[in-house]
Amino acid sequence: MNINSLTKEYDKLQKKYGAKELNSIYNGGCTDNPNICFVFMNPTGKNIASSKTWKGIKAPWIGTKNIWDLFVNLDLLDIDIYNKIKSLKRNEWTEEFAQEVYNNVTKHKYFITNLGKCTQIDARELPNSVYKEYLHLLNKEFNIINPKIIILFGNQVSSIVLNQKISVSQVRKKRFIKKINGHEYKFYSVYYPVGNGRFNIDKSIEDIKWIISQELKK
Numbered sequence: 001m002n003i004n005s006l007t008k009e010y011d012k013l014q015k016k017y018g019a020k021e022l023n024s025i026y027n028g029g030c031t032d033n034p035n036i037c038f039v040f041m042n043p044t045g046k047n048i049a050s051s052k053t054w055k056g057i058k059a060p061w062i063g064t065k066n067i068w069d070l071f072v073n074l075d076l077l078d079i080d081i082y083n084k085i086k087s088l089k090r091n092e093w094t095e096e097f098a099q100e101v102y103n104n105v106t107k108h109k110y111f112i113t114n115l116g117k118c119t120q121i122d123a124r125e126l127p128n129s130v131y132k133e134y135l136h137l138l139n140k141e142f143n144i145i146n147p148k149i150i151i152l153f154g155n156q157v158s159s160i161v162l163n164q165k166i167s168v169s170q171v172r173k174k175r176f177i178k179k180i181n182g183h184e185y186k187f188y189s190v191y192y193p194v195g196n197g198r199f200n201i202d203k204s205i206e207d208i209k210w211i212i213s214q215e216l217k218k
Contacts, residue, residue: 001140001144002031002144003026003027003031003141003144003145006026006137006140006141007024007026009137010024010026010117010134010137011023011024013117013118013133013134014117014118014119016118016133017116017118017126017130017133018118018119018120019045019119019120019121021052022045022050022051022052022119022120022121023049023050023051023052023054023058023119024043024050024058024117024118024119025043025047025049025050025058025059025060025062025114025117025119026058026059026113026117027059027060027111027112027113027114027141028057028059028060028102028105028111028112028113029059029102029105029106029110029111029112030105030106030108030109030110030111030145031111031144031145032145033145033146033147033148034109034110034111034145034147034148035109035110035147035148035149035212035216036076036109036110036111036147036148036149036150036151036212036216037110037111037113037141037142037145037147037149037150037151038110038111038112038113038151038153039113039114039115039138039150039151039152039153039157039161040060040112040113040114040115040153040157040192041114041115041116041126041131041153041154041156041157041192042114042115042116042117042118042119042120042126042131043060043114043117043118043119043120044119044120044121044122044123045119045120045121045122046063046064046090047060047061047062047063047064047119048062048063048090048091048093049062049063049098050119054095055095056094056095056096056098056099057095057098057099057102059098059102059112060112060113060114061112062093062098062101063090063091063093063098064090065085065086066194066198067193067194068082068085068086069201070193070194070201070204070205070208071105073205074205074208074209074212075108076105076108076110077104077105077108078104078107081100081101081104084097085101111145111147113138113141115131115134115135115138115157115160115161116130116131116134117134117137118130118134123195123196128156128159128160131156131157131160132160135160135161138161139180139181142180142183142185143180143181143183146183147185148186148215148216149185149186149187149188149211149215149216150185150186150187150188151187151188151190151208151211152187152188152189152190153189153190153191153192153193153204154168154189154191154192154197155167155168155189158171158187158189161178161187162176162178162187162189163178166189168189168190168191168192169191171189172189172190172203172207173188173207173210173211174188174189175187175188176188176189186215188207188208188211190203190204190207190208190211191203191204191207192204193205
C-alpha cells in the first residue's frame with residue numbers, strides 16, 4: 001500500500017461531507033520515514049488546489065500564506081521559498097510552484113496532512129463524528145509513512161486521534177504513545193497556529209522546537 005492508494009476513499013468522503021464544488025485535499029511532503037508528521041484539522045476553499053480546474057498536487061495550504069510562518073520559524077522551509085510564498089497572491093500560485101514548495105517540505109523531511117480531508121468553503125466547525133470517519137485512514141497514513149514523531153494541532157484533533165479528552169494548555173511538551181496496527185508512535189499536542197489560533201503561533205513554535213530538540217537532536 002502507498003499513500004496514493006487512499007485518495008479514492010478521501011474522494012468518497014468529500015462527496016459525503018465536503019463542499020460539492022470543491023475537491024478533497026490529501027497530504028504532501030516526505031513519505032519515507034519523515035522526522036515529523038504534522039496533523040491539522042481540515043482544508044478550506046482558500047486552498048487553491050481544491051478548485052476543480054487544478055491539475056497539480058492536492059496538498060494542504062497551497063495558495064495560503066500564514067501557516068508557512070510556522071515552518072520557516074522552525075527552520076523547516078528555505079527562506080527563498082518562504083519569501084516567494086509571501087509575495088504571491090492566492091491565484092498566482094502555479095501547479096509548478098506548489099510542487100516546488102512541497103519538494104522543499106520533502107527536503108526537510110516532514111509530512112503535512114489533515115485529519116479530515118473534506119474541503120469546506122470556509123473554516124466552519126466540523127463535528128467530531130465527521131473527523132472520526134477519517135481516523136482509520138489517517139492511521140493508515142501513519143503506517144505507510146512511519147514518522148518518527150507526530151504533531152497534532154489543537155484540542156479537537158488531539159482528542160480524536162489520541163482517543164481521550166485533550167486540552168493543549170494542560171499537555172504542553174507531553175509525549176503520548178499510541179500503538180496503531182502493532183506499531184508504536186510518539187505524539188505531541190500543540191496549539192493550533194493559524195486562523196482563530198493565530199495568536200498562539202509563538203507557543204506552537206516554542207513547543208515544536210523543544211520537541212525537535214528532545215526527539216530528533218539526540
